[in-house]
Amino acid sequence: MIEERAKEDVFKEKKSENTVDDVQQSAGEVNGKDAGVNAGSEDNKQIELATKLKEAEETAAGYLAQLTRLQADFVNFRRRMERERAEQIRYANEQLFHKLLPVVDNLERAIEAGKKAKSTEPLLEGINQVLKQFLAVLEKEGVTPLDPGIGQPFDPNYQEALMREEGEAEVVVQELLRGWCYHERVLRPTLVKVGPHATDHQATPETETKDETPDTVAIDNKKKTTGTKEVEK
CATH class of the missing domain: 1.20.5 (Single alpha-helices involved in coiled-coils or other helix-helix interfaces)
Structure with a gap:
């Protein structure tokens, strides 16, 4: 009985060892298959990445060539515009x-x-x-003469005073040189003589008497004397 039990125990141990070996072998086969699958997927990813990288490089090269052409076209356009502008200024x-x-x-x-x-x-x-x-x-x-503004207040925007008479008021009394404007821009201001208003120069009887010089009085007296002698004759 003891020997039979011992044989059974040995048989069970061998059987369990065989079972463990089978399990390990199966696990190894599964791991091998998984490793192969993983290796294949990694290769596919690398191939896919390489393909995408090549496509991106080709796209970038196309963009670079297009940008180079656009830059050259812009340089030529700018040179042409500068040349046309110079011609317009020259023959304006x-x-x-x-x-x-x-x-x-x-x-x-x-x-x-x-x-x-x-x-x-x-x-x-x-x-x-x-x-x-x-x-x-x-x-x-569009080139027209400026209004001289005789009798009007002096305007420095359109006039330039070359001569001034004594007086408080600044009124244009004489145009010395005509002024011109180009549309709304002054080409040359009007050169004028500025002085008091014309009414300030109008002589009154008192001023006429005061302004008489001795020479004019003598001439008038001489005329009166001559006239008297002619009447007496």
Whole structure:
């Protein structure tokens, strides 16, 4: 009986060992399969990443080439605009000069006619016509004369005083040189003479008597004496 039990125990131990070995072998096979699966998935990921990286590099290269072309186009555009702007500035007054050429032609004709004329009237008339034509061209281009403002208060925005008379009030009493404006901008202010109002210069009987000099009084007395002698004769 003891021997049989011992055999049974040995058989059970071997069986349990075989079972453990089978389990370990099965686990090893499973781990091997998992490792293979993991290795395959890692390879697929690397391939996928490499493909995406290549696509990104190609896209970046395309963007860089496009940016380079755009930059070159912008540089050419800027150079062309600068060249056109320089030409516009250089030839900005071309139309104005074209309109002034007939004025020069008429002025030359007036001078030639004045050389042949016996009097100065035809020459003056021709120059007057040329002046009217020239003023018409200026007015068409927006250049007009400023109002001298005689009798009006002095305005430093449109006038420049070259001469001043004594007095408190500053009123324009004389235009010395005509002023001009281009649209709303002053090209040249009007040169004027400034002084008191005209009423301040009007002479009264008292001032006329006080302002008489000895010479004028002597001349008047001489005229009276001469007149008296003529009457006596």
